[in-house]
Amino acid sequence: MAIWKRNVRWWVLVALLLTMSTGLAQQRVVNVICSVTQNWCEALGPAFKQATGIDVRIVSVSTNEALARLRAEQANPTFDVWFGGTGDPHYEAFKDAITEWYRVKAYNDLSPVMKAAIGTTYIPLYQGILGFGINPKVLQDRGAPIPRCWKDLANPAYRGLIQVSNPNTSGTAYTQIATLVQIFGEDEAFNLMKSYHRNVAEYTRSGVAPRIALGRGEIGIGIQFMHDLVEFKKQGFPIEIVAPCEGTGYEIGGLSLVRGAKNKANGQAFMDWAVSPAGQQVGFQAGIFSLPSNTKTPLIEGIPDPKDFKLINYDAKKFGNPDLRQRLIARWTREVFPLPRR
């Protein structure tokens, strides 16, 4: 027909558009929302593909953003597995029926301590201990002492030298608030946070972020998980690590299966692999120094060992409770965050 000939250019255009949009189709994959550091997230895909032949598609966002995203899509999830990030949001997600518990194949090999702390809510992936990252040179230049305790942070000598993450987006920051509440009681903890609020240079969006400014000597103290600090120290940044004297809290990094996952079988395969020794060693290769949950995983040097620190008895069930969590974050957002720092 003439119409085909005359409009040949248009048909070519349409065909071009169609072929380009076929790239939007998809097969045999697992969709992972990933809340550990970018390096680790990026290393997962190739390793899992090599082990099983299943493609991994990863979006990496901070822990609370991940929870928000999963909550928004609860009716119709895009993701199958939630990998990493602090445990409290994982617990909250389980409570709100956003995720479901899946007994991974290696469950019997996982650390009994970590399992006991969280019960059958999510799968423990690693343990990370909260601490202070210190840049000794910066503190020395200021003539400020090295902080040893949480209460030391209120020292006016640290004005503008502290970075800590924002609990609105970061699970690390919430772990820290929960830790302080458990050590000091709620009101006392909020007074403490207000007292060092003026020393905070910036509340970062991601819990890992303070180490950047710390390593570059822009600040003197960064409050975050020690294993991320170890990684940076090994890269050659001039930083030291301190555990606060009143005791410190810890996270149990979580691994959860999303309820209603579209690729459930692939998701389960991914979870089985993620807590196997082979899967957990991927973290080491990506420069991660958190304590893996599988007791059979051979450890490498530099991992902060819980036995060396004064750990509080972190009540994961109480502080993973969504109501308490939201109340504490809301209280921080209203009472601490907006206070001027000048």
Next chain:
Amino acid sequence: MAVIGRTSLKGIASGRSPAWMAGLVALISLLVLPWGRTDRNLLEFDSRLLVLNQAPWLGGLLLAVVVVLTLSSLLHLPLVQRGYALAGLGGAGFLAGVGWLVATSVPFGVGAFIALTALLVMVGIGLSESGIIQNDPFVTSSILLTSLFVLLFIVYPLFTVLRESVLVKGVFTLNKIQSVLTSPLFISIENPYTDHSEQLLVNLTTLALGLLGAGLAARGGFRWPRVLTGLGVGLLLGWIVGAGIFGGGAFPTSLYLALIVAPITTALGLVFALLEQRSRAAWVRRSLAVVSLLPLITPPFVFAFALTYWLGRSGIITSDLLGLKTSFLFGINGVAIAQVFAFTPVAFLILRGSVQGLNASLEEASATLRAHPWHTFRDITWPLLRPGLAAAFLLTIIESLADFGNPMLLGGDRNFLATEVFLALTGRYDPNEAAVYGVVLLCLVLTIFGLQRLWLGNTSFVTVTGKPGAGNFSPLPVWLERTLQTILALWGLAVVLLYFSIFYGSFVQIWGINNSFTFKHYVDLTNLGLPVLLKTAQLAFISAIIATLVGFLIAYLVSRQQFWGRGLLEVGSMLSFATPGTVMGVAYILAFNTGPWLLTGTGIIIVLALVFRNMPAAVRGVISGLSQIDKSLEEASTLLRAPSSTTLRRVLIPLLIPQLLAGMVFAFVRGMTAISQIIFLISPGNTLATVLMLRWIEQGDLGRGAAMATVMILGLLTVILILFAVSRRLGRGTSLEAAV
């Protein structure tokens, strides 16, 4: 036009109708393509999803309608009566289909999309052939289709934002608005650490500027309306400045920031525009040509990123040269500096138009009459420049309010409206709060657009393409020329240093700590960033083609056709231009997350977001192109009895190819560098380069971020240079103004 030919035949004419083609398409898609889907996969196919299996009565009804209409279109029947049938039955079928989707909340499938579109085309043809609408079938169908797209992808999402701000969990309430507006994140004035009262200081500033405003207004003769306006404007500005300096919170901070950035940027833009027109120095022209390219090839927040190298807490200037350990960059200062760098080229491109519109002969006349150059400037040049300055000023305010990347990186402890929209949704997961922030931002921006219309009337502020008058501009006085050149040189030096630092940062291990040379970041980029870059290019390319086609169609309709609702279509299509990116992003995620229009989590929603974001630029580009083409060409084509679709294809498109090409390239480039509107919409497999770059920079992989920025800048530069080469061969210049 076509109307003349048809009215004479009206009533007696009979024949086939082109509606059969649309009918055939509808028929096929009803029979073989899925009507709904169970998930996000639009290419999902399952016989249970066919309309006859999913909703038998609806399928039967639609099939009957389509078959009847298709057959009748193939027969020689009276046009008018069949037109009524096409419009009536087709319309009923369309409404039934849409109604079913809305009522059952089943996500639409490909079949539903194609069948409903085809039905709408049939309605359009019917409306035209019956004479209800006095345009030809092609035009009528296009009007219906473009209106549908504008309604669904611009108006409906914005409406959703408005709805979410007052509808919490299905209950109408104003509590959310109240609680957000009174929250200290939004406005906080008092500082409990200080002895004095901040509120008092703010009040004093407000009063002082109010009186100053009234005084200035009264200077040229005391008239109440003028004085009251002056007082009002002064009070308003005074409050913003006071609350911005002494207080905090997203609302005053964003406004104060815009008030700092807009005058500086406009002034710099004017300096560049004057230099371009009147400077004799060759280096000035050459460097200004580069300046005009910058906004196109620079991904957002790249200046912010580079600034931390120079002025950050351990920056080269602040720490190494001055020995300061200051956080001065993080907060309003840093964001303001980054925005001045980012928006000055934009202001320059706008002001260039109005400076070129100046009439040299007027200035010559003034000089001949022995006016002092200063008088010439005050009485001739300045009044002619004022509209352009106002336009640049207001547009910069809007850009500054809507900016997302710079506050994200450099905002420090201050909150900004555009980032608060993002944090409310992704951090606190409070869609209602995000919606309230979105509404506030939208109201501000629309108010400013309104102001602009009020001051400047209907003149398009983007391309003021007056014909350059005869006569030669007198060169600037030497001292002025020197000063302006110095400003340009300093600005250029700063930009070169910023770009260089990105380039340098991508080749060293760890900037400032370990400066040894490495390709490591490029290796990482190839492994991790390349798939994302390619994906971004793919999505941006698809969206650029669609944006150009839809934009072209809308531009043609609003500038060459007369129909009811023309103004509405134009305003509707421009709305997405006025809407800040984060607000549009929130709107899309709220509107397309569930129900019949489920699209989140797919690449398609990113394409759509980019299409409707970049389309207004294409519309304006084509409108200005069309205004240079005489209507008589189309009339000749129409008189030779070509339908308007043929006229478009054979006459207008060939003439407009340079504009279309440029529009497409600009849409592509803007798609590659977009961030605020798509940061909410990324999904597995559909991560975009800018989002990945932001993530890398935030996590401390600065080298990798710098490598990504370098690759993007060089890539986009190549694309733009190719465009210039091609349009030079086509024999016409490409105006950059359309890209702004």
